[in-house]
Amino acid sequence: MKKGLYLAVTLALLLTGCSNFMDTPDAEEYPTLAPRGAIYKDLINLPLPKGKIMVSVYDFRDQTGQYKDYPSSTFATAVPQGGTSMLTSSLLDSKWFLPLEREGLQNLLTERKIIRAAQKKDEAPVNIGDDLPALKSANLVIEGGIIGYESDLKSGGHGIGYFGLATYGEYRMDQVTVNLRAVDVRTGQILLSVTTSKTIFSHALSGSVFRYIAYQDLLEMESGYTNNEPVNIAVMSAIDSAVIHMIIDGIQKGLWEPADKKQMESPVMKRYMQESTTIL
Numbered sequence: 001m002k003k004g005l006y007l008a009v010t011l012a013l014l015l016t017g018c019s020n021f022m023d024t025p026d027a028e029e030y031p032t033l034a035p036r037g038a039i040y041k042d043l044i045n046l047p048l049p050k051g052k053i054m055v056s057v058y059d060f061r062d063q064t065g066q067y068k069d070y071p072s073s074t075f076a077t078a079v080p081q082g083g084t085s086m087l088t089s090s091l092l093d094s095k096w097f098l099p100l101e102r103e104g105l106q107n108l109l110t111e112r113k114i115i116r117a118a119q120k121k122d123e124a125p126v127n128i129g130d131d132l133p134a135l136k137s138a139n140l141v142i143e144g145g146i147i148g149y150e151s152d153l154k155s156g157g158h159g160i161g162y163f164g165l166a167t168y169g170e171y172r173m174d175q176v177t178v179n180l181r182a183v184d185v186r187t188g189q190i191l192l193s194v195t196t197s198k199t200i201f202s203h204a205l206s207g208s209v210f211r212y213i214a215y216q217d218l219l220e221m222e223s224g225y226t227n228n229e230p231v232n233i234a235v236m237s238a239i240d241s242a243v244i245h246m247i248i249d250g251i252q253k254g255l256w257e258p259a260d261k262k263q264m265e266s267p268v269m270k271r272y273m274q275e276s277t278t279i280l
Contacts, residue, residue, distance in 0.1 A: 035230075037198075037237030040093075042272075043244055047263035049096045049256060055182075056102045056138035057091070060084040064149040078149045079176060080232045083239075087142065087180075090236070090243045096256070100138050108135075140191070141183045144242075146235060148177035153199070167207035174200040176234050180242040182250070191255060194245045198238040202228040248272050 060083035068076045080086075084103050091097040101108055112135075115128050124130045153175045159168025175197055182192040206224025248269065250256050258264060 035233060037233050037240065039237050039240045039244070042268050043090065043240045044093055044095075045268065046094060046096065046244065046247060047258040047260060047266070047269070050259050051256075052096060052098045053140060053256060054098045054100060054136060054138045055091060055140045055142050056100045057084055057087055057142045058102045059145075060087045060142075061145045063145040063147050066149040066151070069151065078151070078231070079146050079235055082232075083146055083178075083235070086232075086236050086239050087144075087243075090239045091142070094243050094247060096247050100136055138185055141185060143181040143183055144179040146176065147179045147195070148175070148197070150175040150177075164210050165208075166210075167205075169203065169205040171201070171203040174202075176200060176231070176238055178235065178238045178242055180239075180246055182246060192246050192249050192253070194242045194249065196238045196241040196245065198234045198241070200229050200231060200234045202226070244272055245275070 062077060062079050062081055062083060064079060066078035068078050088099045088103075091099045112132065115125055115132055118125055119130065119132070151174050152172060154173040155171065157168060157170035159166065161167075177195060177197040179193065179195045181190050181194075183190055204224060204226040206222065208220075208222040210220050247256075251258065251264070252273070263269065
């Protein structure tokens with residue numbers, strides 16, 4: 001009887017320890033704005049520019065060719081395919097750039113043809129009017145893509161078991177790398193090139209009990225959880241970091257200026273200016 005009570009108490013403590021790490025989502029939770037990484041705060045708090053720069057992003061593709069590990073899927077890609085949308089959002093949120101629509105340019109041109117056809121028949125659309133201005137042109141084209149995805153960059157774990165009780169944990173680190181290039185539309189010269197990386201951390205913790213408490217009475221129980229950092233948030237963080245570094249590199253090279261140069265002395269700006277490429 002004492003052994004049974006001992007095992008029950010031990011099991012309760014084991015499961016309580018595991019459950020403290022568990023975050024059970026609410027099935028009826030309302031949709032929210034997509035979460036962003038911690039670096040997003042630095043992006044939206046950059047000093048304001050002297051003048052915003054018109055840029056175009058035609059394509060920001062997954063250039064890794066990586067697929068998810070089996071058995072997750074043999075066809076699903078390891079990184080999200082919406083890189084252009086992510087980069088456009090980051091450029092807008094920085095308040096330094098005015099992105100022009102280029103990914104859906106054909107759709108835009110089709111709509112403009114419909115408007116012009118109506119205007120020729122003296123039927124100007126009410127929501128457009130008689131005047132259809134020309135499309136704006138960009139000063140810079142932002143090129144690049146997701147250029148690397150390393151799986152199992154680091155992995156490991158720890159475990160311990162005694163007298164039918166066991167608990168163990170595992171972790172895994174992946175890494176995603178993106179590249180941004182700012183190209184001068186007038187000359188085709190690559191003015192800036194920035195490459196940033198972000199680690200993707202996953203870990204799991206579990207515990208189990210396997211013990212005969214009496215003849216033919218077997219106590220067996222398992223509990224655990226897994227926490228995987230979303231890949232899309234890691235990619236967005238890498239893109240946000242690349243945009244910040246591109247802005248700061250452009251300031252240092254005299255390509256553009258902040259509205260208030262004193263803000264360059266802020267701790268955030270100094271931290272990014274002091275970052276350097278790691279040599280392995």
